[in-house]
Amino acid sequence: MNTKDILYKSSLTAATVALVLWGGLPLFRHRHHDVPVVKGPGVTAVKRLSEYAPGLAGTAGDTFVFVLEGKAPGGKALIMGNTHSNEPEGMLSALVVIERAVVEKGTLYVIPFFNNSGSRNTRAGDGYPLYFDVATDWGARRFRYGNRDASPLDQWPDPDVYIHYPERQLLSYIDVRNTNRTWPGRPGGPLMERVTFGAMELMRREGVDVAVDVHGAETMFPVTNCIVAPEKSVKIATLASLTVKAMEGFDNHVEPSPTGFRGLSHREIGDHGPALPFLLEAPIPFLDQPTGPKTVRLLLDGKDPFLLSLSRKKKLFVPYDESGWPLDKRVGQNLSVTLEILKQFTKKTADKPIAVRGVPRYADVVRDGIGRYLSDPAQAGPGAVVWN
Template sequence: MRNPSSHNIRGIVFLLVIAALCAIASREFLSARKDEPLYPSSTLKTTKRLSDYFAGIRNTRADTPVYIFEGREPGGTMLVLGGTHPNEVAGFLTTYLLVENVSVSRGRLLVIPRANHSAFTTTEPGEAQPAQFEIKTAGGMRAFRCGGRFTNPLDQWPDPEVYLHFPSGQQLSGAETRNMNRAYPGRASGDFTERAANAITALVRAEKVDLVIDLHESSPEYPVINAIVAHERAMDMAALANLSLQSEGLNFALEPSPQNFHGLTHRELGDA
């Protein structure tokens, strides 16, 4: 007859091993909630929170820093968004470079490097996407997180079968309800992603932003690639920007923002 105490010891050891493995795995998951440090340039005037413009996202993962740079001379106000889709690395890395290196002499520059802050805390299932990547810099090796295209389901769930955009009523697949670039202009009483989009729309209005640039990256098979998509009110400026790129050997297409495709920054913030 077996000693009952031996069963207890094996059970306790088994539970301790499982607890240790869970603790090791949880460190990686919890690290995704910690933002990498950024080191703003000398023309930084102040740093605000997105919740300063809409209190409905305060104390949630939708809240995120807003870096405000100001030149000595008066001028226009530009907002640059990165991290609308945190799996598009070039988009948010560009805003990191802006925050750390920009020199503003005239007007104001507002930068939100992590527009969909929640999406930085998740990844793309089934895409073999690395959790992070490293870049060697003059100051040493720096690690950056890869995020997901959609808001973390821990912050917004479940997805509806059909996503109805507010206020147009446009119908999209259910998962698009967590796509920030389908949620604009947002709404104060909406779901998590809509409230985050509403906060950015409120910022645009409160700060009297003249120009918004939303930075993205696309996979090779995507139909709109190497392109500037512009609202009709910004088409002249977009054309000048495109000519400037072409003069440096960078060939981009200039695409008009579709008037009947709602929820995107270039349509809804242009209409705001």
């Protein structure tokens, strides 16, 4: 091999390595970027989901469970955010509860990053941002922007077809990494089945009465701006939906949980345990397909000219105008609906009250912005910050 060939191959190798580093380093940093969670005045304990499912220990499926126990006994509720990590309104709603709520009666269990692996993943080919910043009174607070499904780095390979356990319904191969298709899970299954099994074990062992799974959905998808509930939960869901619509002025309706579609939280939690499940959906224009570039701005303000055009042609399932559908509005909706579900449950089950104060409602978040209700990690006391 002559000198010219050596130089050519060395240059080609160096260029390849440089290209891999240029593309790979941002993804590496994103995967290892930890988000601070400030323990608010109501947090009484912090656990790991692996305490309920040992098969999660040491994996990217393990995640934090924040416990807010009231001074008086009562009912128990589980709130989950980030089941789909590209729907940040769920995670932010959970964080506000952790950092602001004080429970007077009963107990809350809050999991802000339910699909921890998905929050460290991104959607290849769609131009998703890796991070987004929320403005606060003390500066910007940065969060990872993840993907709907868990990272293939943590669970691989995907099957040709995902066979749901235990119903054996055939689902898409990608659903094996979707934590809203793997309920109720099993201790020795794929990683995401172990995650949902851990949540089921938490509910069984702790005697959880209410489970709220917080999501976001496209404006072109009919199941949005709603509460999805099975038969056992539908009365409370209906009362909560009618109340927020009448008293707080935002649209909301109830969608029935289908009996023939397996693996979803709003179906399997109730079928495999005593808890009453509810899944919340708020419109997130970022996830719609006919939009402009997938920018942080679109994620935060929900303004898109293509969706506006479709709205004028009555092609969307929610009201949409020049104001878009901002993150503050989405988080506010989810918080109000969650609080109303707990209130209606307390009315129905007086011997198991769940009383919570300190959590803002829709009008508060829309007026003040979500950042007003996020704590400054730099000002937190020793041991008050959990890094996720």
